[in-house]
Amino acid sequence: MTLPALLLALAAPVQAAAPSPADPIEADWRTIPDDEIMIITLADGREVVVRLAARFAPEHVANIRKLARAGWWDDASVYRVQENWVTQWGDATEKKPLPADIARRPAAEFEIPAFTPAQRMTKSDARSTASGFSADGWPMATDGKAAWLTHCYGMVGVARDSLPDTGTGAELFTPIGQSARRLDRNYTIVGRIIGGMGHMASMPRSDAPMGVYADPGERTGITSVRLASDIPAAERPRYEYRATDNPRFAALIKLRENPAPPTIGTGGADVCEIALPTRRAG
Amino acid sequence: MTLPALLLALAAPVQAAAPSPADPIEADWRTIPDDEIMIITLADGREVVVRLAARFAPEHVANIRKLARAGWWDDASVYRVQENWVTQWGDATEKKPLPADIARRPAAEFEIPAFTPAQRMTKSDARSTASGFSADGWPMATDGKAAWLTHCYGMVGVARDSLPDTGTGAELFTPIGQSARRLDRNYTIVGRIIGGMGHMASMPRSDAPMGVYADPGERTGITSVRLASDIPAAERPRYEYRATDNPRFAALIKLRENPAPPTIGTGGADVCEIALPTRRAG
Numbered sequence: 001m002t003l004p005a006l007l008l009a010l011a012a013p014v015q016a017a018a019p020s021p022a023d024p025i026e027a028d029w030r031t032i033p034d035d036e037i038m039i040i041t042l043a044d045g046r047e048v049v050v051r052l053a054a055r056f057a058p059e060h061v062a063n064i065r066k067l068a069r070a071g072w073w074d075d076a077s078v079y080r081v082q083e084n085w086v087t088q089w090g091d092a093t094e095k096k097p098l099p100a101d102i103a104r105r106p107a108a109e110f111e112i113p114a115f116t117p118a119q120r121m122t123k124s125d126a127r128s129t130a131s132g133f134s135a136d137g138w139p140m141a142t143d144g145k146a147a148w149l150t151h152c153y154g155m156v157g158v159a160r161d162s163l164p165d166t167g168t169g170a171e172l173f174t175p176i177g178q179s180a181r182r183l184d185r186n187y188t189i190v191g192r193i194i195g196g197m198g199h200m201a202s203m204p205r206s207d208a209p210m211g212v213y214a215d216p217g218e219r220t221g222i223t224s225v226r227l228a229s230d231i232p233a234a235e236r237p238r239y240e241y242r243a244t245d246n247p248r249f250a251a252l253i254k255l256r257e258n259p260a261p262p263t264i265g266t267g268g269a270d271v272c273e274i275a276l277p278t279r280r281a282g
Numbered sequence: 283m284t285l286p287a288l289l290l291a292l293a294a295p296v297q298a299a300a301p302s303p304a305d306p307i308e309a310d311w312r313t314i315p316d317d318e319i320m321i322i323t324l325a326d327g328r329e330v331v332v333r334l335a336a337r338f339a340p341e342h343v344a345n346i347r348k349l350a351r352a353g354w355w356d357d358a359s360v361y362r363v364q365e366n367w368v369t370q371w372g373d374a375t376e377k378k379p380l381p382a383d384i385a386r387r388p389a390a391e392f393e394i395p396a397f398t399p400a401q402r403m404t405k406s407d408a409r410s411t412a413s414g415f416s417a418d419g420w421p422m423a424t425d426g427k428a429a430w431l432t433h434c435y436g437m438v439g440v441a442r443d444s445l446p447d448t449g450t451g452a453e454l455f456t457p458i459g460q461s462a463r464r465l466d467r468n469y470t471i472v473g474r475i476i477g478g479m480g481h482m483a484s485m486p487r488s489d490a491p492m493g494v495y496a497d498p499g500e501r502t503g504i505t506s507v508r509l510a511s512d513i514p515a516a517e518r519p520r521y522e523y524r525a526t527d528n529p530r531f532a533a534l535i536k537l538r539e540n541p542a543p544p545t546i547g548t549g550g551a552d553v554c555e556i557a558l559p560t561r562r563a564g
Contacts, residue, residue, distance in 0.1 A: 084557070121408060124405075127405075128548065177458070179555075186546055197365065198366075201366070201459065202483075202484045259464070264392075264467045266467075268409055269408055271408075273464060275366070
């Protein structure tokens with residue numbers, strides 16, 4: 001079968017080169033701490049792996065770690081899948097008591113202390129004056145005053161009620177479809193899905209209000225949510241990300257902004273077009 | 283169940299108000315010509331509705347109409363679903379002979395004659411200096427020299443081989459996930475999915491190269507592709523779009539760019555964040 005070659009070239013998600021001792025990119029891989037990896041196991045055994053943004057949302061991530069350690073999500077579900085918007089999971093009843101040590105109303109962590117990217121996108125976008133990536137690969141943006149992590153496809157946010165401090169981390173969502181940048185500065189971002197995003201993105205959509213499944217039978221069960229650090233060392237999966245504070249990552253961004261001819265580029269790309277390369281180690 | 287109210291407010295896709303004689307928006311609805319509506323019926327009976335961009339890609343749409351009238355896709359399939367990239371359909375073998383009257387190498391229709399939006403987005407984005415919507419709702423952008431339709435989520439493009447004029451319209455794709463704006467000016471856009479996009483977006487992803495299902499059994503069959511104009515009038519579905527050349531649509535854009543407090547906005551939004559409201563008539 002003849003595949004469209006140019007589409008192939010354009011289509012390739014940002015991928016790490018195959019590991020090779022001679023590859024200079026090999027030196028750019030960094031270990032993700034085990035307590036920043038959260039593994040969601042679905043009822044059918046498929047796994048979704050979340051990297052936690054512990055540094056940027058410490059209060060919410062503290063709650064999330066406690067919830068995982070308490071096994072609080074072990075009978076949870078994916079209960080909302082709204083087309084071209086979000087997949088959301090947690091306790092569908094929103095009535096399950098939280099463990100005693102969970103902060104009920106952690107302060108909103110919508111913004112981050114400063115815009116300190118190791119790599120900047122060349123052009124501004126419609127929702128910020130500058131954007132880029134932290135050295136450890138989190139996408140961020142600024143308007144020159146505030147700074148925030150961006151709601152790109154696959155980022156993980158904290159669902160909440162109308163008041164800013166009403167999300168605990170027990171209910172989480174990820175944007176599926178067109179990016180959800182209009183949530184920037186309005187929701188706390190706690191992570192990014194680095195494995196199994198296709199599972200979250202391909203669940204049946206609901207036509208019910210907000211995409212919340214009307215029939216509990218439509219939900220996808222979650223059997224467990226565990227931190228990698230709580231898994232016995234011998235069985236523990238380990239993950240790495242590609243550091244951005246080096247010329248190799250800068251080149252990766254430039255190539256997305258200025259693709260090789262004959263592909264026509266525009267000299268710019270949106271920060272959400274670049275998914276940080278990550279991989280399972282070992 | 284307590285639903286997150288603010289998420290509800292932010293989450294609502296751009297929707298038409300419920301029809302009401304007193305609603306001024308009612309006057310903004312326009313009929314989509316029957317020969318610009320293409321209905322893809324999947325093997326399980328679900329339908330995907332495509333609005334054709336006949337005015338912007340006349341040569342490719344001419345091919346597509348001929349293929350539909352010839353029943354060429356009646357044993358086709360969705361054979362490629364690449365996570366956070368595209369769903370693609372047509373003849374998985376790429377060997378099925380085309381009808382005699384199909385242009386084998388139509389000229390590329392990557393760009394449009396001019397940037398003539400009825401409504402402009404307030405801010406530029408990373409991939410253009412200006413963007414907006416034609417009066418009949420097609421998203422477009424410019425760099426001040428050329429103009430083009432934008433590869434937003436749900437737009438329909440012509441798959442092709444490496445040479446620009448190698449796509450006929452027989453193989454089509456739609457971006458799923460983060461927008462595919464880097465395809466702008468490199469692929470011919472022939473339409474937008476206005477119904478059933480969730481079906482295309484929720485098919486199982488393939489881990490095979492380019493997301494092309496390795497096992498033919500993974501494909502989703504297509505039983506027919508028909509133009510609405512070729513369906514007997516009594517059974518023919520009719521669709522409408524909301525015209526953009528009026529203050530009501532301008533207000534819709536402004537609200538997306540400057541949401542009502544307490545939601546924080548940035549004064550700008552990406553053209554791909556706004557999906558033209560459409561509806562089935564009658």
